[in-house]
Amino acid sequence: xxxxxxxxxEAGVIETDAIIIxxxxxxxFAVFELGLLDLKCHLVDILDRPGGQCTELYPEKxxxxxPGLPIVTGEELTEKLLAQxxxxxxQYHFGEMASGLEKLADGRWKLSTDAGTELVAPVVVIAAGGxxxxxxxxxxxxxxxxxxxxxxxxxxxxVRKMESFRGKNILIAGGGDSALDWTINLAPLAKSLTLVHxxxxxxxxxxxxxxxxxxxxxxxxxxxxASVKQLHGDNGKLAAATLAGADKKEWxxxxxxxxxxxxxxxxxxxxxxxxxxxxxxxxxxxxxKFESQTPGIFAIGDINSYPGKLKLILSGFxxxxxxxxxxxxxxxxxxxxxxxxxxxxxxxQKKLGVTA
Amino acid sequence: MKIIAxxxxxxxxxxxxxxxxxxxxxxxxxxLPVAAECGGACACATCHVYVRDGWYEKLSPPSxxxxxxxxxxxxxxxxxxxxxxxxxxDELDGIKVTIAPE
Numbered sequence: 001x002x003x004x005x006x007x008x009x010e011a012g013v014i015e016t017d018a019i020i021i022x023x024x025x026x027x028x029f030a031v032f033e034l035g036l037l038d039l040k041c042h043l044v045d046i047l048d049r050p051g052g053q054c055t056e057l058y059p060e061k062x063x064x065x066x067p068g069l070p071i072v073t074g075e076e077l078t079e080k081l082l083a084q085x086x087x088x089x090x091q092y093h094f095g096e097m098a099s100g101l102e103k104l105a106d107g108r109w110k111l112s113t114d115a116g117t118e119l120v121a122p123v124v125v126i127a128a129g130g131x132x133x134x135x136x137x138x139x140x141x142x143x144x145x146x147x148x149x150x151x152x153x154x155x156x157x158x159v160r161k162m163e164s165f166r167g168k169n170i171l172i173a174g175g176g177d178s179a180l181d182w183t184i185n186l187a188p189l190a191k192s193l194t195l196v197h198x199x200x201x202x203x204x205x206x207x208x209x210x211x212x213x214x215x216x217x218x219x220x221x222x223x224x225x226a227s228v229k230q231l232h233g234d235n236g237k238l239a240a241a242t243l244a245g246a247d248k249k250e251w252x253x254x255x256x257x258x259x260x261x262x263x264x265x266x267x268x269x270x271x272x273x274x275x276x277x278x279x280x281x282x283x284x285x286x287x288x289k290f291e292s293q294t295p296g297i298f299a300i301g302d303i304n305s306y307p308g309k310l311k312l313i314l315s316g317f318x319x320x321x322x323x324x325x326x327x328x329x330x331x332x333x334x335x336x337x338x339x340x341x342x343x344x345x346x347x348x349q350k351k352l353g354v355t356a
Numbered sequence: 357m358k359i360i361a362x363x364x365x366x367x368x369x370x371x372x373x374x375x376x377x378x379x380x381x382x383x384x385x386x387x388l389p390v391a392a393e394c395g396g397a398c399a400c401a402t403c404h405v406y407v408r409d410g411w412y413e414k415l416s417p418p419s420x421x422x423x424x425x426x427x428x429x430x431x432x433x434x435x436x437x438x439x440x441x442x443x444x445x446d447e448l449d450g451i452k453v454t455i456a457p458e
Contacts, residue, residue, distance in 0.1 A: 057394045130393060138430050139457035175427035198432040203424035227431065246434075263428040265402060265458075266393050311395075 016042045016091070017331045018123040019111050021098045021271070024052020026301030026316030027127035028081040033324035034125075035088030036340075036348055039331055042119050044093045044111070046132045046269075051078035056133055056264065067314060077313075087353045093117050097132055101274045101297075109296060123327040126276075126283060126292075126299040127316070131268035138173065138228060138260045146231050146238045146258070154238045155231070155258045159186070167191050169254060171241055173228055174261035180204035182259060184211050187220045194253060196226040196243060231258065271303075279305060289326035290319045296330055298323045357449035361405075363388055364455055373444035379405070379453060380440035390455060396440040398422055401429035403439040404456040411451045415442060431457050 018034050020027045023045035031041045047056060054063075054074030062071045072080070096113035101124065104110055111119045135157035137143060146154045151164030159165070159182055166189040172179055175197040181204075187193045195212070202209050215221040229250060230242040241258060244250045268281050276283050276292045282305035283292050291298050300323050301316035309315070328337050342348045349355050357373040359382055371386045373379070380403040383390045391402035398421050407415060412435040418426070422441045426432055439453065 053394070058397050058399045061397050061399065136428070136430055197427070198436075199427075201423075203427040262430055263401070265391070265400075 013110070013118045013120050014042060014091075016040050016119060016121045018042075018125055018327055019044065019109070019119045019121045020090075020125045020127055021045075021111070022052060022127035022129060022301070022303075023047070023050040023092060023094070024127060024129050024301065025054055025077055025081055025313050026129075026320055027052070027125070028078070028085055029317050030125055030127060030300060030320040030323065031085040031088050031090045032081075033321045034327060035085065035090075036342070036351065037324055037328045037337065038351070039123075039324070039327060041088070041090045042093065042121070043090055044096050044098045044113055044117070044119070046095065046097045046134070048095045050082060050092065050094075051075070052129055053266075054078050063313070065312065065314065087351060093119075097269060098128075099270045107296075122296060122331050124297050125323060125327070126271060126274075126297065126303055127301045127320075128271055129302045130266035131271060131281075131303075132266065133264040134267050134269070136260070136262040136265045138262065140228055140231055143231060145236045146233065149236050149238070153256050154236065155260070157260065159259070162186065162189065165190060165257060168256040170194070170257050170259065171196065171228070171253065171255040172259045172261065173197070175199070175202040175204065176261060176263060177204045177208065178261035178263075180208040180212050182261065183221055184208060184215065187215050192222070193220070194222045194224065194255070196224050196228065198225065198227055200225050228258065228260070288322065290323040291326055298327065357444055357446055357451075359383070359444070359448075360450060360452045361386075361388060362408075362452070362454040364457060373448070375444055375446070377444050378440050379442040379444065379451070380438070382444065383439060383453075383455070388455060389458075390439065391458070392440060398425050398438060398441055401425050401438060404429040404432075405437055405439045405453040406433055406435050406456060407437050407442075408435060408452040408454055411448070411453075412437070414448065414451075429456065 017039035018041045020030055020041050020043045023043045055078050059075040096115040099114045100112040102110045108120050108122045109124045152168050165186050169192045170190045172183050172195045183195045216223050226243040226245045228241050229244045233239040240252050240254045242250050243253050283299035285299050285304045285306055287306050290300050300319035302311045340348050359371045359373050361369045373382050380392050393402045394400035422438050
């Protein structure tokens with residue numbers, strides 16, 4: 001689609017060359033490969049920062065199989081990729097879930113997010129790994145009936161407005177930093193705050209644990225080695241929870257709100273409804289272009305599948321390079337693709353801002 | 357060695373283990389629904405199993421990292437382990453594991 005024929009943008013709609021879903025290592029490197037071909041990118045990621053699994057799951061764990069980097073942590077690899085793609089000035093939409101994909105009359109794609117962002121481009125690159133990181137939902141029967149019941153009541157996996165919990169009876173479950181931080185922050189304004197965890201020990205930072213113990217001594221927080229077995233309340237209005245102690249003895253605990261903090265897990269999410277003929281939650285692609293069976297929609301990294309696929313970061317980098325060549329022909333159908341090396345091409349070096 | 361694995365529907369599977377492989381790898385290889393999102397780095401708690409019928413005590417105790425990671429698992433019981441941290445060995449022949457709920 002060249003600029004001459006592109007129709008005027010609808011109000012609020014952002015037009016670009018490629019929309020990348022997922023800002024993990026492969027999505028980030030796609031910015032580089034597309035950028036060398038003068039294609040501009042917008043990235044959407046449900047996390048609030050770049051890096052995907054690298055920063056969410058194993059920021060400090062070393063990775064040993066990135067070519068040329070004998071040892072690098074997930075965090076460092078992300079930082080290096082961000083430095084590498086900086087010249088291309090990609091735009092990021094963090095904390096947003098890619099929720100809808102629609103083909104426009106002019107052949108381009110419109111991607112909408114749950115935050116209301118609308119992006120339009122001839123090319124969509126799905127680099128979403130295993131899908132979206134979403135909060136782990138405890139296996140409590142019918143827990144979803146108590147979700148989305150308004151501020152300060154029912155089940156919440158995140159705290160958006162602390163003030164909405166003022167004067168409420170709050171039940172928190174978990175033993176990590178989020179569970180402890182919210183225990184400490186909500187205790188002063190709650191009517192009562194009870195923390196439950198499966199053991200009398202916490203993986204959270206020691207100073208948070210100390211603070212929680214102080215609040216417990218002062219009677220501001222109640223702590224039980226227990227788990228939540230059931231939730232009670234009519235019409236989704238949470239009233240109480242059944243708790244079970246280490247000895248399996250159960251009791252009923254009155255509460256207005258239940259906040260489980262067990263970290264994040266990966267769910268495929270709305271991509272499943274993009275009509276891409278998924279096979280076992282993966283997007284089948286060809287290995288010349290890494291395009292899905294839907295023209296203009298590409299899939300690279302852990303989310304795609306093809307004979308011989310290996311879920312390695314380095315495979316994703318290769319896939320990004322080949323995808324970009326194909327994406328160029330869709331975005332600039334009347335232009336000739338000039339294949340060049342960064343080592344020798346002064347025009348590529350200019351794009352990278354490294355001209356001698 | 358054999359691993360006797362119970363899936364989330366209660367179906368019992370007898371799976372051949374492989375020396376040096378982790379129980380998570382064997383379960384995943386057998387097509388059982390173990391997410392193992394981090395690929396065995398003890399970083400996600402999605403390969404959570406219960407080690408049943410006296411087998412828990414036969415395992416070497418969990419590392420601090422595993423105990424910490426179990427804090428992020430759901431429905432933790434006293435016999436909870438992360439299957440990526442259990443390595444197959446002859447003395448574990450017949451080990452019984454139950455895949456924890458998602």
